[in-house]
Amino acid sequence: MTRRLFCTDFTMGQVRLTGPEAHHGRNVLRLSPGDEVELFDGKGQIALARVDRLGKAEILLHIENIQFAPEPAPQVVLATAIPKFAHQEILVRMGTELGVSVFAPIISERSSVREQFRPEKWERWIIEACKQCKSHYLPKVAPPVRLMDFIRTLTDDDLIIFGDTAPAQHPVISQPFSKSGRVIVLVGPEGGFTPAEIETMKQARAVGLRIGRQILRIETAAIALTTVALLLTADREMPENFSERP
Numbered sequence: 001m002t003r004r005l006f007c008t009d010f011t012m013g014q015v016r017l018t019g020p021e022a023h024h025g026r027n028v029l030r031l032s033p034g035d036e037v038e039l040f041d042g043k044g045q046i047a048l049a050r051v052d053r054l055g056k057a058e059i060l061l062h063i064e065n066i067q068f069a070p071e072p073a074p075q076v077v078l079a080t081a082i083p084k085f086a087h088q089e090i091l092v093r094m095g096t097e098l099g100v101s102v103f104a105p106i107i108s109e110r111s112s113v114r115e116q117f118r119p120e121k122w123e124r125w126i127i128e129a130c131k132q133c134k135s136h137y138l139p140k141v142a143p144p145v146r147l148m149d150f151i152r153t154l155t156d157d158d159l160i161i162f163g164d165t166a167p168a169q170h171p172v173i174s175q176p177f178s179k180s181g182r183v184i185v186l187v188g189p190e191g192g193f194t195p196a197e198i199e200t201m202k203q204a205r206a207v208g209l210r211i212g213r214q215i216l217r218i219e220t221a222a223i224a225l226t227t228v229a230l231l232l233t234a235d236r237e238m239p240e241n242f243s244e245r246p
Helices: 019-028 085-098 119-133 147-151 195-203 218-232
Strands: 003-006 013-018 036-040 045-054 058-068 076-081 102-107 159-163 183-187 207-209 243-245
Touching (some): 003 019, 013 019, 085 119, 085 218, 195 207
Parallel strands (some): 003 036, 076 183
Antiparallel strands (some): 036 045
C-alpha cells in the first residue's frame, strides 16, 4: 500500500515537507531515499512522489505525477452537539472515514456549555484519518452555531434526518431528495432535543430516526445515523473519475 502524506500546496518538481508531516514520514513511516509516497492537499489533488532526501526536520520529495479527484457527492453534513472532549476524536475520525464533508457543531437548549471545542485538534484528527482512509478531501470544520440558526441554512433540496427517541412515522427513503442537495444528519446532546426543537426540525422537513431502544452517546448516534444516511443515498454517489494535472 502506498504511504500517504498531507501537503497543503504542491506542483510538479521538488516539494519540501516540514512540521508534523515530516516527523510522521521520518519517524513513523521510516521513509528512505527512493521510497514512493502519495501526497494529497485535501482539496482533490493527489501526487505520486519519491523521496529525494531526509533531513532532521524536513523531507525533500520529487513529484512525478499529479491527478485531480472530483469532490464526492452528495455532500454529507454532520451537525452534532459537542461531545465530551475525550469522545470527540472518535466522532471526528470515524465521521471522516465514512465520508462526512462538513462537521458542524451545534448548540441546542440542552447542550452543555462546559464541553471543550478545539478546532485545531479536529483538523489534525481529520488529516490523520484522511491519510488512513485515502480520502482526497479534508472535511471542513464549521464554527459552533445555535441549532435554530443552523436550521435556517437548510434548503428544500436537502435530505435531513435527526436522532429521535420515537420511531419514524414514515420511511426516510420516501423523502424527496435532489441530486444537488446535501445529506444533513442532526444529533442532539446527551439529554436529546427538546420537543420544541423537534417540531422546528420537522417543519424544516427533517425526519426523526431512532437507532434501537438503547440510549446512545453523541458520537455513537452520529456514526450510526451517518451510516444509515449513506445507505439511503448510495444510488446518488458520483463515480471517482481522476483527471491528469499538467
